[in-house]
Amino acid sequence: GQSLEQPSEVTAVEGAIVQINCTYQTSGFYGLSWYQQHDGGAPTFLSYNALDGLEETGRFSSFLSRSDSYGYLLLQELQMKDSASYFCAVRDQAGTALIFGKGTTLSVSS
Amino acid sequence: DAMVIQNPRYQVTQFGKPVTLSCSQTLNHNVMYWYQQKSSQAPKLLFHYYDKDFNNEADTPDNFQSRRPNTSFCFLDIRSPGLGDAAMYLCATSRRGQGGEKLFFGSGTQLSVL
16 A cells, blocks of 8 residues: 655744655555645645756745655745645556555644 | 635534534636634545435544535534534645646635624
């Protein structure tokens, strides 16, 4: 089956850089996705890595190493509004649906 | 704007009383999903449809069923809700074959069971 591990909580201050790691075990791998979810809201898509390397989208970047079954989400120039839960996700064994990790709660303070 | 709409936003039902949650989409996506999310936990996949093909997760309780009468609508039926079924239910869509990792979620239905 599929399993994902990520830290449960991370804290940081405004303007800082934070990295949220995700390790995975999968039967079949199609890529690693990241989602953000604010308290009481729905998850929203942040990024997707199918190949090794770094993908950058504004203040957020995502990295993947398939040989290490590892990826991370990098958030730069943190803002208070970045306080949220962040989930890494992979496709299920059949490759048809997304399975989410347990999520990392990021708290940004001033 | 194209979107995924879930109704109602909040649903209260009684223990054992059947309840139906609805989801509609204007994105014309071929895949629709139902996730259950309990407080401070990850979204847990219940089922998904790829067009009309229904896929049930192995650990989804028999108490949960789903219908997709057409591309735009999908329903989640909970036949006999228990206290443990109180959760946020999230509907999502994606288009297979177009970077299908990107799911579009509705705002969710928060279900309370009394």
